[in-house]
Amino acid sequence: MITKMLKLAIVMMLMIPLLSTADTRMNWQKIKSVPSKPLNIGHGAFISKQNDSMLISSGFTSKLAENKPPFIAENLIANSSQADTLFIVSGEKTLSTYFTAEQGNRAYAATSNFHGATLVIGGIAKQEATALVNLLSWQASSKTLQSYPLPALPKAAISPSAVIISNILYVLTGSDANNQFYSLDLSSLVNTDGRLSTNKSDIDYFSTKNSWQTLAALPVASRHKPYQNAIQLAVQNDGSGKKIFAIGGYQFSEGYLANQGELFALTNHWKFDPAALPSSNNSANSSAEQWQSLGDITIAKDKLNTRINSLSTLGQSHILAFTNQGNTLSFNAITNSWTQYLAININYENARANEQLKNSAHYISESVTSANGEIFSLNRSVDNQGPLQLWQVSLKQPEKDFGWVNMAVLVVYLLGVVLIGLFFMFKNKNTDDYFRGGQSIPWWAAACSIYATMLSSLTYVALPAMVYQTNWLVLIGIWMIIVVAPIAVYVAMPFFRQINATSDY
Numbered sequence: 466m467i468t469k470m471l472k473l474a475i476v477m478m479l480m481i482p483l484l485s486t487a488d489t490r491m492n493w494q495k496i497k498s499v500p501s502k503p504l505n506i507g508h509g510a511f512i513s514k515q516n517d518s519m520l521i522s523s524g525f526t527s528k529l530a531e532n533k534p535p536f537i538a539e540n541l542i543a544n545s546s547q548a549d550t551l552f553i554v555s556g557e558k559t560l561s562t563y564f565t566a567e568q569g570n571r572a573y574a575a576t577s578n579f580h581g582a583t584l585v586i587g588g589i590a591k592q593e594a595t596a597l598v599n600l601l602s603w604q605a606s607s608k609t610l611q612s613y614p615l616p617a618l619p620k621a622a623i624s625p626s627a628v629i630i631s632n633i634l635y636v637l638t639g640s641d642a643n644n645q646f647y648s649l650d651l652s653s654l655v656n657t658d659g660r661l662s663t664n665k666s667d668i669d670y671f672s673t674k675n676s677w678q679t680l681a682a683l684p685v686a687s688r689h690k691p692y693q694n695a696i697q698l699a700v701q702n703d704g705s706g707k708k709i710f711a712i713g714g715y716q717f718s719e720g721y722l723a724n725q726g727e728l729f730a731l732t733n734h735w736k737f738d739p740a741a742l743p744s745s746n747n748s749a750n751s752s753a754e755q756w757q758s759l760g761d762i763t764i765a766k767d768k769l770n771t772r773i774n775s776l777s778t779l780g781q782s783h784i785l786a787f788t789n790q791g792n793t794l795s796f797n798a799i800t801n802s803w804t805q806y807l808a809i810n811i812n813y814e815n816a817r818a819n820e821q822l823k824n825s826a827h828y829i830s831e832s833v834t835s836a837n838g839e840i841f842s843l844n845r846s847v848d849n850q851g852p853l854q855l856w857q858v859s860l861k862q863p864e865k866d867f868g869w870v871n872m873a874v875l876v877v878y879l880l881g882v883v884l885i886g887l888f889f890m891f892k893n894k895n896t897d898d899y900f901r902g903g904q905s906i907p908w909w910a911a912a913c914s915i916y917a918t919m920l921s922s923l924t925y926v927a928l929p930a931m932v933y934q935t936n937w938l939v940l941i942g943i944w945m946i947i948v949v950a951p952i953a954v955y956v957a958m959p960f961f962r963q964i965n966a967t968s969d970y
Contacts, residue, residue, distance in 0.1 A: 490806060490809050490860075491806045491808045491809065491858050492809050492859045492860075493808060493809065493844075494858075495854060495855070496841075496855045496857055503852055503854060504552055504559065504854075505523065506522075506853040507526035507547075507548075507572070508545075508831065509536075509538060509541065509573040509589065510523060510572065510832060511524075511571075511585070512576075512832050512834045512842070512855070513578060513601075514834050514836040515581055515582065515583060515603045516605065517555060519554045519555075519834070519841060520553060520601060521552040521554065521843065521855070522551055522564075522569075522572070523547060523548040523549070523552075523570060523572075524547065524572045524853070525541050525545035526548045535715070535728050535772075536831070536845075538694070539694070539721075539722060541572075543592060546592070547566060547572055549566075550564065551563075551564035555605065564610065564612070566589075566590035566591060567590060567597065569585040569597075569612050571590050571595065572588055572589045573588045573623060573624040573695075574587055574589075574625070575587055575588070577634065579600070579629055579651065579661065580655060580659075580660065580661035581661060582602045582663070583600070583601040583602075583603075584598065584599070584600055584601075584615075585597075585598070585599045585600075586598050586625055586636050587621065587623070587625040588622075588623070588625070589623060593621075594622060594623040594641060594642075596619070597618075598614070598617055599612050599615065600614075600615055600668065602661075613665065613668045614668075614672065615672055616675060618638075618642075618647060618677060619645070619647060619677050619679065620638065620642040620645060621642065622638035622639065622641065622642045625637060625639070625642075626696060626698040626711075628698040628709060629651070630707055630709070632650065632651045632655055633649070633651065633652075634649045634651055635709060635739070636649075636677075637696060639692075639693060639694030639695065640685070640691065641692075643682060645679065645682050646679075646680040646681060646737075647680065649675065649678070650675060653674075654671055683696070683735065683756055684735070684756060684758070686716060686731055690718050691719065692717050692718070693731055694715060695714040695715055695774075696711050697712055697775060697776045699778055700778065701782060701783070701784050702781055702782055702798060702799075703736070703782075703798040704799045707739070708738055709739060710735070710736055710776075710796070710798065711734060711736075712734040712762075712786060713772065713774065714731040714773070715728055715729065715772050716730075716731045717729060730769070730789075731772070732768060733759075733761060733762075734760075734796075735756040735757060738757075759801055762794075762803055763803060764794065764803045764804065769788075769803075772788060772789045773789075774788065774789050774831055776833070777833045777834075777840050779795070779860065782797055783797055783798070785806075785840070787830035787842070788829075789829055791808065791828055791830075792805060793805070793806045793808050794806070800933075828842075828846065828847070828854075828856060829844060829846075830844050830856075831844070831845060831853060839857065840858045841855065841856070843856075844856045896967060897967065901967060928943075
């Protein structure tokens with residue numbers, strides 16, 4: 466009876482942590498800037514962080530009230546225009562400067578932060594796709610924004626995406642540019658001290674000596690919907706190194722642009738390994754360059770049916786994905802698993818609003834930038850009215866206090882250790898009892914003791930973390946215990962019993 470109660474107590478103690486639950490939530494807050502009048506930011510505008518300032522392009526602004534979703538480049542390019550105004554937000558101050566599309570103020574362009582500057586790639590200029598590439602550098606001291614032209618893309622792209630790994634720029638285009646994937650080595654723009662050179666002669670020399678390399682094209686997700694675009698790129702560590710992930714976007718049949726088809730969310734996602742690229746430049750067909758399909762995006766075994774607009778990296782292994790329904794998803798690059806975060810509009814935190822208003826999404830992110838752990842986004846309201854607005858999002862992790870659950874487990878464990886020690890203390894009559902249990906220990910207890918000796922606390926904590934981050938390769942070493950066990954049983958242990966040695970080991 467006592468044995469059964471003891472087993473039941475141990476099982477219940479092990480199940481106590483299951484009672485502990487915690488939610489991770491995204492806190493959204495609208496940024497108030499001067500002037501208080503809303504900025505005229507249209508669809509397709511980009512946002513980029515440079516030190517303490519943010520650059521925001523104007524996007525398509527002339528017919529915001531007339532535009533209806535879906536807000537994609539193909540729907541807006543013919544019936545909208547772009548303003549020649551670019552906004553710089555620094556703290557609570559907002560400046561505006563005259564900036565043309567040729568200089569980098571383009572709609573639906575890809576952007577990437579590069580050593581304190583902003584790369585603007587492709588997009589829409591003068592109601593057509595462009596291959597222009599610009600390097601924008603904001604000088605806060607002189608309040609001037611400089612634009613430097615870089616080598617143009619091999620093909621114009623209406624809505625590309627870009628990332629940088631080790632000073633190499635990677636750009637993914639859509640089906641309007643045959644889903645091409647390019648790279649441009651920017652290393653020669655960086656000085657020996659790791660700073661970007663904004664000397665015009667250096668940049669001009671770079672443009673004449675460097676060109677884009679064509680890599681493996683992204684596969685088409687569905688042959689029934691051959692057109693896909695606005696797929697976003699993000700760089701994250703999958704446990705074996707940095708990889709490029711292609712997530713989100715949309716797809717449609719050939720008849721969509723003629724009002725004869727339907728727009729669909731692109732739920733496939735892929736992974737690309739830049740480290741697997743061969744050194745030869747003439748290697749676009751190498752199998753090592755091919756994209757690895759990760760299948761459809763599923764959350765709680767349900768296939769995602771909403772479009773992902775933008776991505777942002779988080780921590781060492783996660784990618785945040787913002788959908789066109791105002792939801793925030795999280796992708797773990799190591800486990801290839803998806804989850805959804807709770808979104809909170811903290812502008813309502815102190816208001817006497819009902820829970821449905823406070824916990825529902827009142828914003829849809831169209832463009833996101835992140836730097837130094839901060840995430841900023843250009844959001845539109847769910848009713849699609851008015852210009853885009855600047856918001857900031859922060860991740861609220863569960864509380865880190867020790868808690869009653871952990872305290873209960875600790876107390877029960879310590880009491881158990883003390884009681885077991887007291888129980889056996891009165892049975893020890895000599896050193897043989899203390900060290901060898903009077904040679905009356907059953908085989909299963911001796912086996913557990915030997916295994917516990919080989920399994921250190923460091924191994925217990927470190928191995929699961931290493932397997933989680935990498936792979937199951939260390940399992941081979943663990944299974945070697947079975948191979949070694951017969952040697953210990955039939956060679957080592959009989960030897961020490963024959964010499965009748967007393968050892969605390």
